[in-house]
Every structure is written in C-alpha cells, then in structure tokens.
Amino acid sequence: MLNTETRQALIRILGPEHVLETPEDLLCYAYDASPIPMDPSRMPSLVVFPGSAEEVSQIVLLANEKGFAICPRGAGSNVSGGSIPDRDAVVMVLSRMNRILTIDQLNMTADLEPGVITEQFQNAVEKVGLFYPPDPSSKGFSTMGGNVAECAGGPRGAKYGVTRDYVLALEVVMPTGEIVHTGARTMKSVAGLDLTRLLVGSEGTLGIITRITVRLLALPPAKKTLMAIFPDLEKASETVARIFTGGMVPTTLELLDKTFINAIEDYRQIGLPRDAEAILLIEVDGEAESLDRQADRIAEICRQHGATRIQVAKDAAEAEELWIARRSAFASVSRIKPSIIGEDATVPRAAIPQAIREVQAIAARHRLTIGVLGHAGDGNLHPTILADERDPDEMRRVELAVEEIFRALLALGGTLSGEHGIGRMKSPFLNLETGKAGLEVMRRIKQALDPKNILNPAIGLGD
Amino acid sequence: MDWKDLESDVVRCSRCGACQQVCPIFREMGTEAAATRGKISLIRSAIQGWVPDSAALSERMSLCLACKACAANCPSGVKGDQLVLAARQRLVERRGLPLIKRLALRFFLRNRWIFRTGMKLGPLGQRLVLRRIPQGSLPRLPMGLDRRRLVPELAASPLREGLPECIEAAEARGRVALFTGCMVNHIYPEIGKAAIEVLLNQGISVLIPPDQHCCGLPAHANGDGDTARELGRATLETFQRYPVDAVITLCGSCGSTLRHEYLEWFASDPALRPLAQSLAAKVQDFAQYLANIGLRGALAPLDARVTYHDSCHLARGMGVTREPRELIRAIPDLVFQEMETPARCCGAAGSFSLAHYDLTRKINARKTEDILATGASTVITGCPGCIMQLKDGLYQQNTKIDVIHLAQLLRQVIIRNPIPPTLALNSDPETRVLP
Numbered sequence: 001m002l003n004t005e006t007r008q009a010l011i012r013i014l015g016p017e018h019v020l021e022t023p024e025d026l027l028c029y030a031y032d033a034s035p036i037p038m039d040p041s042r043m044p045s046l047v048v049f050p051g052s053a054e055e056v057s058q059i060v061l062l063a064n065e066k067g068f069a070i071c072p073r074g075a076g077s078n079v080s081g082g083s084i085p086d087r088d089a090v091v092m093v094l095s096r097m098n099r100i101l102t103i104d105q106l107n108m109t110a111d112l113e114p115g116v117i118t119e120q121f122q123n124a125v126e127k128v129g130l131f132y133p134p135d136p137s138s139k140g141f142s143t144m145g146g147n148v149a150e151c152a153g154g155p156r157g158a159k160y161g162v163t164r165d166y167v168l169a170l171e172v173v174m175p176t177g178e179i180v181h182t183g184a185r186t187m188k189s190v191a192g193l194d195l196t197r198l199l200v201g202s203e204g205t206l207g208i209i210t211r212i213t214v215r216l217l218a219l220p221p222a223k224k225t226l227m228a229i230f231p232d233l234e235k236a237s238e239t240v241a242r243i244f245t246g247g248m249v250p251t252t253l254e255l256l257d258k259t260f261i262n263a264i265e266d267y268r269q270i271g272l273p274r275d276a277e278a279i280l281l282i283e284v285d286g287e288a289e290s291l292d293r294q295a296d297r298i299a300e301i302c303r304q305h306g307a308t309r310i311q312v313a314k315d316a317a318e319a320e321e322l323w324i325a326r327r328s329a330f331a332s333v334s335r336i337k338p339s340i341i342g343e344d345a346t347v348p349r350a351a352i353p354q355a356i357r358e359v360q361a362i363a364a365r366h367r368l369t370i371g372v373l374g375h376a377g378d379g380n381l382h383p384t385i386l387a388d389e390r391d392p393d394e395m396r397r398v399e400l401a402v403e404e405i406f407r408a409l410l411a412l413g414g415t416l417s418g419e420h421g422i423g424r425m426k427s428p429f430l431n432l433e434t435g436k437a438g439l440e441v442m443r444r445i446k447q448a449l450d451p452k453n454i455l456n457p458a459i460g461l462g463d
Numbered sequence: 464m465d466w467k468d469l470e471s472d473v474v475r476c477s478r479c480g481a482c483q484q485v486c487p488i489f490r491e492m493g494t495e496a497a498a499t500r501g502k503i504s505l506i507r508s509a510i511q512g513w514v515p516d517s518a519a520l521s522e523r524m525s526l527c528l529a530c531k532a533c534a535a536n537c538p539s540g541v542k543g544d545q546l547v548l549a550a551r552q553r554l555v556e557r558r559g560l561p562l563i564k565r566l567a568l569r570f571f572l573r574n575r576w577i578f579r580t581g582m583k584l585g586p587l588g589q590r591l592v593l594r595r596i597p598q599g600s601l602p603r604l605p606m607g608l609d610r611r612r613l614v615p616e617l618a619a620s621p622l623r624e625g626l627p628e629c630i631e632a633a634e635a636r637g638r639v640a641l642f643t644g645c646m647v648n649h650i651y652p653e654i655g656k657a658a659i660e661v662l663l664n665q666g667i668s669v670l671i672p673p674d675q676h677c678c679g680l681p682a683h684a685n686g687d688g689d690t691a692r693e694l695g696r697a698t699l700e701t702f703q704r705y706p707v708d709a710v711i712t713l714c715g716s717c718g719s720t721l722r723h724e725y726l727e728w729f730a731s732d733p734a735l736r737p738l739a740q741s742l743a744a745k746v747q748d749f750a751q752y753l754a755n756i757g758l759r760g761a762l763a764p765l766d767a768r769v770t771y772h773d774s775c776h777l778a779r780g781m782g783v784t785r786e787p788r789e790l791i792r793a794i795p796d797l798v799f800q801e802m803e804t805p806a807r808c809c810g811a812a813g814s815f816s817l818a819h820y821d822l823t824r825k826i827n828a829r830k831t832e833d834i835l836a837t838g839a840s841t842v843i844t845g846c847p848g849c850i851m852q853l854k855d856g857l858y859q860q861n862t863k864i865d866v867i868h869l870a871q872l873l874r875q876v877i878i879r880n881p882i883p884p885t886l887a888l889n890s891d892p893e894t895r896v897l898p
Binding site: 020022023024025027028029031032033035038040047049075076077079093095096117138140141142327328330331334335338339340388389390 | 470471474475477478479480481483484493494495496501504505507508511513514517519520522523537538539540
C-alpha cells in the first residue's frame with residue numbers, strides 16, 4: 001500500500017479533484033477490454049489524472065523515490081490486459097490531456113496530446129481534406145496515446161499499415177522522469193537510434209507518451225464496397241493472397257466464415273448469403289474513375305478462385321449496410337455464447353488457408369465453437385472463441401486451445417499478435433516467438449531504461 | 464431481490480468500452496465508474512461480494528440518466544440502463560430510501576388524492592418560494608431545487624380538471640384515450656390542450672380517463688419497485704376500461720413505460736400480464752399516431768426556423784424519430800434544421816437533475832450549444848421533461864429561443880391561431896376553445 005505521505009504528495013501534485021481514492025472507483029480500474037477476469041486483488045491504490053507532461057514527470061520521479069509502480073492508461077479499451085495494474089500500483093489515466101494542438105495542412109502533419117479520441121482526431125483532419133488511416137474497431141472511444149502505446153491496427157491496415165507507420169515524433173516521460181523528444185517532424189530522419197519505433201507498441205513499459213506528432217495523407221476522394229461469396233472457406237482464404245499478387249491493393253479485405261454469416265443474419269436481417277461457407281468483404285478507394293476498374297479486377301480474381309457470386313454495393317447506403325454487418329459480428333455471436341475471446345494471431349497472407357485449417361482442427365479437438373473472421377488482407381485473423389465464463393471446464397478448454405493456436409500459427413511463420421499487443425494475456429507465451437535470447441534483449445532494454453521497474457511491470461515482457 | 468439474478472446479463476458485458484463513446488455522464492466525468500461498463504463491473508463486484516451495499520455504490524449507480532444510449536450502441540446488446548435500474552432497486556431494498564424520496568414517492572406520489580390535493584394547493588403557495596421572471600421562475604429557497612435553475616410553475620388548474628371524460632369529434636375517424644402524464648397535467652396543460660384540439664380537428668375522438676395517475680417511472684428510476692408497480696397496476700386497470708384504437712402519450716418517458724416497462728414489471732403476474740400486453744399493443748406517441756393515420760386538410764404556412772430534439776425515451780424507448788420529422792417537414796415554409804446528434808440526452812432524466820444539478824447543467828450546455836448552432840428560433844420536442852430542461856439551458860445562455868411540444872407546433876398550423884404557442888393557453892382565456 002502507498003503510505004499516507006506518498007498519497008498526500010500525489011494529491012498535492014495534481015489537486016484532489018484529479019485523484020480517485022474510493023474503493024468503488026478503484027475497482028473500475030482493475031479491468032480493461034481484455035477477457036482477463038476482473039480481480040479485486042488487482043485494484044490499484046490510487047488513480048491519477050495528470051494534466052501535463054510536467055505533472056507526469058513529477059509523479060514518475062516520486063514513484064522512483066518511493067518505489068511504487070505506475071500503470072499508464074488511455075481509455076482502457078485494449079484487449080490484451082496491457083492496462084490492468086498490479087496490486088498497489090498507481091493507475092495513471094491520460095484522458096485529460098486531450099487537445100489537438102496543430103494540424104499543419106501544408107506539411108501534412110499533426111501534433112496532439114495522448115488523450116485525444118482516435119475518431120475525433122480523424123474527423124478533425126478529414127474536415128480539412130486530410131486522412132489518418134489507422135482504424136481500430138475501438139476508434140470511437142480509444143485514445144491516440146493508447147493507439148501509439150499498443151501500435152493499434154484495424155481493417156484499413158491491408159492498404160495503409162498500422163499506427164507505427166504514421167508516428168513521426170513523440171514527447172515521452174521516461175521511466176526515470178526525464179521528458180524526452182524522440183524522432184523528427186521530417187518525413188525522414190536517421191539521427192541516432194529510432195527511439196520512436198522503440199516506444200510505439202511498447203505498451204506503457206518504456207515511457208509515458210505525452211505528445212504525438214503524426215504524418216497524414218490526403219483523404220481519398222471516393223470508395224467502393226463489394227462482397228464476394230464463396231461456397232468453400234478454403235477457396236475464400238486462398239483468394240486473399242491472389243488479390244494482392246494480382247496487383248490490387250484493397251483498403252480493407254475482411255473474411256467472415258459461416259458461423260459469423262449466420263449469426264449476423266440471425267441478429268439483423270441484412271440479406272447475407274446463409275448458404276455461403278465464407279464471404280470476403282472488400283473496399284477499394286481512390287479517384288472516383290478508378291473505382292469501377294479496381295472493383296471489376298478484384299471481382300474477376302475472386303471468380304477465378306471460386307467465388308460464385310459478387311455483389312457490388314450500388315451506393316454509399318448499401319455499402320454502409322455491409323459494413324454494419326461486419327461491425328455487428330461480435331454483437332451477433334455474443335447472442336450464441338456470452339463470453340467472446342477474440343484472438344489476434346497473424347500469419348503471412350499465403351498461409352491463411354493452412355492457418356484456418358489448423359484453427360478448425362483445434363476447435364474440434366477441444367469441442368469449442370471458434371468462428372473465423374479477420375482482417376484477412378494483412379493476414380490478421382481473429383479466431384473468435386465463443387464460450388461461457390461461468391463454465392470452468394469450457395474455460396479450461398479455451399486456455400488449451402489458445403495455446404495450441406499460438407503454437408500452430410507461429411509454426412506457419414506467424415506472430416502471436418498482429419495488433420492487440422502482448423499485455424498480460426500473451427506474456428507467458430512471448431518466448432515462443434522471440435526465443436530466450438530475443439526475450440533477454442528486450443528485458444535488458446527495459447532494465448536499462450527503467451532500472452526500478454516502475455512502468456507497467458509484469459506487462460508484455462514474458463513474466 | 465438477489466444481486467445474483469443479474470449475473471446472466473452482467474457476463475454479456477465484454478467491457479469493450481463502447482459505452483464510453485455515447486455516455487453523457489462519462490463525457491463530463493471521465494472516470495470509469497461513470498460509464499456503463501464501470502457500473503456493470505460494480506454490479507459484478509456486488510454479485511461477488513467485493514463491494515458492500517455502500518452509500519458510495521448507491522452514489523455510483525445514481526449517476527445514470529437512463530438515456531439508453533449505451534444500450535443502443537452496445538456491440539453485445541447489453542441493456543445497461545436496465546441493469547443500473549435493477550441495481551438501484553436492490554440497493555433501495557437493502558439500504559432503504561432517503562427520507563425525502565420516501566416522502567415524495569411512497570406518501571405523495573403513491574396516494575393519488577394526496578398528490579392531486581398537493582398539486583392543487585401548490586399554485587397557491589408557490590409564489591412564496593418562486594420568483595417570477597419573464598422566462599419562468601427561479602426558486603427563492605433551495606428546497607431541493609438549485610436556485611440558479613429556471614423552473615416552470617405549477618398550473619393554476621391542471622389539464623384534466625374541467626375536461627369531460629369523453630370529447631367526441633365530428634365525423635370521427637378514430638377514438639383514442641389520452642394518457643396525460645404528470646408534467647402535462649400539472650405543469651404544461653397547454654401541451655395537453657393543444658394535443659386534444661389537434662386530435663379533434665383531425666377527426667379523432669378523445670377520452671380522458673379521470674382516474675389516471677402517474678405511470679410509475681419516477682419511482683422505478685429511484686429504485687422503488689413497490690411504488691412503481693402499484694402505480695403501474697392502477698394505470699393498467701384504469702385504461703383497460705376504455706375501448707379505444709390507441710392510447711396516446713405526450714411524453715416519451717410515460718410512453719415507453721406504458722409500452723415496455725409494464726411488460727417487464729408484470730412479466731410474472733398472471734392477472735396483470737395480459738393487461739400489460741394489451742396496453743402495450745395500443746400505446747402510441749402523439750406524433751406516431753398522427754403520422755400513421757395521416758393529416759387531413761391543409762396546414763397553414765409558418766415562416767420560422769426550427770430544430771427537433773429527440774427525447775431519449777421517445778427515440779430509443781419507443782423508437783419514434785421519423786414521425787415527428789415527417790410532420791414538421793409537412794409544414795409549408797417552415798425551415799427545419801437538424802442539430803448535431805439530436806438524440807443525445809439533454810441531461811434532465813427526471814429527478815436526476817434535482818440531485819445532480821451541476822452535472823446536468825454541463826450536459827445541458829452541450830445541447831444548448833448544438834441548438835444555437837442551428838440558428839433555430841424554436842426547438843420542437845416530444846417530452847415535457849426535456850422542455851423544462853432545454854428551457855433552463857437556453858435561459859442560462861440568455862437566449863430567446865423557445866421550446867415547445869410538437870403538439871403545440873401542429874396546433875399552430877392546424878387550428879391557425881397565431882398565438883405564441885407556449886404561454887397563450889395560460890394567459891389568454893380566449894384561446895380555451897375546447898368544445
């Protein structure tokens with residue numbers, strides 16, 4: 001427990017209105033959006049809401065002096081358990097620092113604070129014809145600081161990459177309290193080690209981000225959506241890589257299997273083909289004149305590889321219907337089983353068919369329902385396990401299945417996590433991917449930057 | 464009632480955080496416990512025994528407008544508002560009601576005659592405690608009301624007083640019963656009168672059951688399930704006596720209570736369940752009923768710019784958003800300008816705004832800002848609770864923008880009486896033109 005003196009020092013730094021102390025409030029920081037069960041023993045000692053980099057720095061210095069851990073947090077919308085504190089830690093919520101500082105239209109960059117909500121930032125830059133592509137499903141409530149700390153992705157990753165590809169520079173409070181500026185505002189910079197890349201995706205273990213500089217693109221003028229219907233999941237999954245080798249780069253390429261197709265149709269009747277084994281939902285963007293050409297070419301590739309039907313959305317409203325269908329995916333399966341465990345293992349595109357076969361075999365072996373949907377365009381499958389947290393036997397089988405999925409997909413040249421992060425959930429498995437020596441290097445970096453293990457201990461580094 | 468009963472709904476919350484995007488309280492407070500997933504996690508904690516039935520828990524559960532925005536936005540279809548109300552009931556059972564609420568709900572509201580007598584005596588005494596200003600009144604004493612708050616006065620004579628039980632329309636094409644609701648009956652009778660005049664003009668006979676009372680929602684929202692069911696039972700028994708095409712409501716909250724809540728409250732009551740089902744099938748909002756039967760006759764043109772505010776319980780409770788807009792757009796010359804997020808809660812939420820006036824004002828200020836951005840001179844809405852709140856918000860910003868019920872707007876273009884729609888019926892005896 002924090003002693004009274006330390007508590008009072010924290011309250012002095014921030015003012016009592018920016019500190020939470022009541023157990024009823026603290027309990028609500030013992031979870032995030034991950035399926036890790038809520039555990040009152042992980043209740044933090046205190047929750048603090050700093051308003052500036054200087055305040056963050058003062059708190060970190062105090063933590064070094066008094067020896068308490070700090071767990072930085074944005075909206076708590078990550079799904080890896082990366083913001084769940086250890087016992088007695090102080091949770092630091094960055095949501096008060098929520099200003100968009102500048103949008104530089106000529107240089108196509110923006111400066112913002114970590115608490116800005118992703119979608120609000122996107123709307124702000126789109127108003128002036130600019131574009132910030134990363135679009136995690138949580139963008140309506142996730143914070144940009146959280147997105148940077150987790151290196152968030154999203155459906156548009158197929159064409160536009162992930163958060164890492166847009167961050168130019170950061171202001172960071174290091175675990176020892178110094179305020180550091182990494183990177184540069186330029187499109188290229190090789191001055192010293194790439195600390196920006198080291199910090200993006202570091203899950204709050206190496207520093208607390210207090211300011212972000214991102215690069216922006218010009219907003220594509222138009223987009224078009226099509227749906228390819230397959231009588232065979234295997235053929236649908238083989239088509240994914242073929243679209244890219246055929247020279248096409250769709251913005252978004254989503255695969256949904258029949259578990260999801262039927263669940264969505266049960267939930268809201270949109271007219272998805274119930275007889276299909278799989279569908280690919282594809283969006284292309286660019287100059288208006290190019291869209292038909294792109295859509296025709298993709299449709300042709302899909303047909304060549306076994307699609308029996310292609311449906312092109314006539315207008316924006318019809319396209320929106322299809323994306324509503326996609327976004328309803330989790331809602332619809334939650335009506336089958338209450339607990340949804342969305343996995344995030346990612347494989348090279350060409351390995352998707354084999355990855356799906358392995359997932360299906362694992363599901364059968366452990367008598368589980370595992371639906372497959374995912375950002376297939378970048379190999380980011382989200383095998384989704386439908387379970388009931390109140391059934392201990394089923395939850396044990398879920399654990400076994402998850403580990404088998406990790407091993408199987410790593411064997412295909414994949415990675416444990418495409419965009420969700422390691423957090424608490426995958427930490428025990430990290431060495432499967434990095435190897436012992438690789439993990440040791442990561443730990444040495446952590447040790448060098450955070451000698452007292454202040455920031456997010458027990459997160460993301462194989463503990 | 465056991466906390467454990469809520470478990471099957473609680474486990475469906477995946478804690479994704481999507482509720483944060485739409486929760487008006489979270490937007491102002493920014494703390495986890497303010498958003499729905501925090502409240503659901505606290506309910507989970509109560510089920511597990513990790514938190515006692517504490518005052519702090521009651522306070523967290525009180526911070527919900529029951530605006531249903533989280534439920535409408537929840538990817539897993541969790542009805543957060545219903546869970547919070549269920550939690551309030553359990554806390555009231557265990558901790559009791561505070562004295563003031565006990566008096567207000569169990570003594571005053573529950574006893575129809577005491578309530579009516581009180582509401583009749585109220586207007587005589589209110590000048591002692593309210594200070595009149597052109598826009599309305601301000602409290603002289605705190606008496607549970609914030610002194611900065613613009614409040615309406617109780618009507619000198621309630622709507623139902625002096626109205627016959629049945630007013631037949633000439634060449635009637637329909638027959639409805641009117642559920643007046645407490646606010647229309649006692650605070651804004653002019654809304655009720657406008658609605659009745661419009662219905663009669665449109666060839667709809669109107670029955671006004673004299674025995675009707677409160678729908679019970681204020682008790683339900685404060686966790687007093689007993690009083691709520693008592694009032695619900697009385698409403699069901701009263702309205703089942705009238706053979707009508709529809710039961711019309713003028714308030715989204717009353718309407719969604721009659722249509723949806725009673726089905727829940729009386730789900731396991733063999734005697735009342737069939738009554739709740741037959742009432743639910745008949746309840747329609749005023750705008751919904753008129754839009755469905757279609758307006759008869761030409762509407763007078765109106766040279767004005769208006770915007771429309773969706774009441775939470777009308778939009779997300781009763782699903783009525785299209786109909787009022789159709790009716791507004793049908794008025795010649797009228798410019799209809801939508802505001803940003805018209806269905807975001809204004810922050811009134813019944814007695815919530817009494818207990819949390821500062822918070823309610825912050826929420827309301829955002830709504831006021833959205834209204835001002837439309838350049839409208841009048842706000843139209845379908846709920847007297849929202850009217851009271853929106854008027855306060857606009858008053859705090861020193862604007863002259865008026866807020867009226869859709870029935871008042873329609874009265875203006877159908878009855879073609881160019882009176883200012885809000886206060887005319889109160890101040891000008893000439894306009895009391897009911898047959």
